[in-house]
Amino acid sequence: AQSVTQPDIHITVSEGASLELRCNYSYGATPYLFWYVQSPGQGLQLLLKYFSGDTLVQGIKGFEAEFKRSQSSFNLRKPSVHWSDAAEYFCAVGTKAAGNKLTFGGGTRVLVKP
């Protein structure tokens, strides 16, 4: 069975500082990996995804993520956060073996200090 763990429930970061959100997955093979952001009143928005190839993927809003097979991780990073990045972030994993469905991590709430 596939599973996703986001170890950090809350992260507070100063505006302009860098941000890294951790995501660890459990699956026997390489899964399909996703990062979504959820803002109040809006649906989850896809930031980026990894299927294969280059392990460093670029997404929208200046985010990037790196797939590390040896660590079963897919951490999300942003070099300089903006106040508008305050939101809930979800890592998700999907596999064909699991019926092409997504399994979400518990989420990390990001607070941005002025």
Added chain:
Amino acid sequence: GAVVSQHPSRVICKSGTSVKIECRSLDFQATTMFWYRQFPKQSLMLMATSNEGSKATYEQGVEKDKFLINHASLTLSTLTVTSAHPEDSSFYICSARRGGGITDTQYFGPGTRLTVL
């Protein structure tokens, strides 16, 4: 990106009544739609997967007679919470996907907050 809408955004109902939530893909045809439930400060839990014109596939532990899902067209899926009780109060989120594969992007609706008194 594609747009998925949900209606209503909020609903309050009395215990024992039924509530219908609509999910529409506004600018694309969705082969597959998903319904999730999100408890406060928790993650999304998949309730069921529906494909247009066929019966929904429910996740383990989800009562199919309580949470009725109808995917009547390629742009509309409905979730009906029957005989709602306070423990059904939650945030319900739908998503829609053009194709059936995991590489097809899922687009999410803004969610519906259900409060059962």
